[in-house]
Amino acid sequence: MNFFSSEADLFSLPRVRNTLIRLEDTIIFALIERAQFAHNSVIYEPAAQQFKDVTGEKSFLEFFLWETEKVHVRRYTSPDEYAFTSPLPMPILPALAYPQFLHPNDINVNPQIMRIYLEHIVAAVTRPGDDQNYGSATTRDVEVLQALSKRIHYGKYIAECKFRESPSAYAALARANDLAGIDALLTNKAVEATLLKRLGRKALIYGQSLDDVDVGKDVVEGEYQSKLLRIPVEAVVELYEKWVIPLTKVVEVEYLVKRGREWVEGDESQRKE
Numbered sequence: 001m002n003f004f005s006s007e008a009d010l011f012s013l014p015r016v017r018n019t020l021i022r023l024e025d026t027i028i029f030a031l032i033e034r035a036q037f038a039h040n041s042v043i044y045e046p047a048a049q050q051f052k053d054v055t056g057e058k059s060f061l062e063f064f065l066w067e068t069e070k071v072h073v074r075r076y077t078s079p080d081e082y083a084f085t086s087p088l089p090m091p092i093l094p095a096l097a098y099p100q101f102l103h104p105n106d107i108n109v110n111p112q113i114m115r116i117y118l119e120h121i122v123a124a125v126t127r128p129g130d131d132q133n134y135g136s137a138t139t140r141d142v143e144v145l146q147a148l149s150k151r152i153h154y155g156k157y158i159a160e161c162k163f164r165e166s167p168s169a170y171a172a173l174a175r176a177n178d179l180a181g182i183d184a185l186l187t188n189k190a191v192e193a194t195l196l197k198r199l200g201r202k203a204l205i206y207g208q209s210l211d212d213v214d215v216g217k218d219v220v221e222g223e224y225q226s227k228l229l230r231i232p233v234e235a236v237v238e239l240y241e242k243w244v245i246p247l248t249k250v251v252e253v254e255y256l257v258k259r260g261r262e263w264v265e266g267d268e269s270q271r272k273e
C-alpha cells in the first residue's frame, strides 16, 4: 500500500504545519483572555493559606487543573492531548479509535511547560498585583496551558513526517546518540522566521480594542499599555522564540531518537515510496 494513502494523508508536513498555524490563534486568544486579569500570584502558591482547606498542599491552579482534567478525561486518550495531572479516572465515554500515525512513545514535557508558564509567561502578559479574580484567572491559565501543551506535543507529528522523509538519516543519528545532529537536521530556520513575523502581526491585530473611540489611532508596537492593545506583542513573540519553538524541538528530538533506534530498515509501512 502506498504510504501516502490513508492516515498519512491526514498528517502530511504541510497539514501538520497548518495545525500549528491554527494553534497560534488559539494561544494568542487564550493569552488575551488571561491578560485581562492581574497576575494574582497567590493562585500559584502551593498550600496558600486562603485555599488550603480545599487544595491541601497543591496550589489553587494545580487543584483546579486536576479537577478539570478529571472531567475532560477522555481527551487524554487522544494522541495529541497530554494531561498535566494524575491520577485521572477512567473515561465515562466509550473509547474512540484514533488513526495510528505516531510511533509508540510516552514523551510528555508538561512539567517543563508548567514551569516555564509560571516562571516566565504569566508575568509577561499580565499586570502585576491582585484583583481577586482567582477563578477567572485560573480558568484562563488552564486554557493557555492546554493550548501550549497541544502545540508543543504536536512536534511528534512534525517529527514523524520528517522521519518518513529521511528515515535512514535520522536512524543513523539516533543510533549514534547524536542529539545535536538530529536537532540540526530537523531545524528549518526559514519556517521559524516566517512564523515569528506572522505571530507578531497576529498579536498586534488580534489584540486591538477596535472600540469606536480608538479607531484611526495609531497602534505603536511596544506600547501595548496604551490601552489600544490588550497584550504585549513582544511578549507573545518572545514566548514562541524562547520557549514554544525550543520545547517543540525537544519533543521532536526525543521522538526521533526513539523512532530512529527502533526503526527496522525495509519495513514498508515506515517508508515513503
Ligand SMILES: O=C(O)C(=O)C[C@]1(C(=O)O)C=C[C@@H](O)C=C1
Pocket: 017, 020, 158, 186, 187, 188, 189, 191, 192, 195, 244, 245, 246, 248, 249, 252
Ligand atoms: O515546522 C517545522 O518544520 C517544525 O519542526 C516546527 C518548528 C516550530 O516549532 O514551529 C520547529 C523547528 C523548526 O526549525 C521549524 C519550526
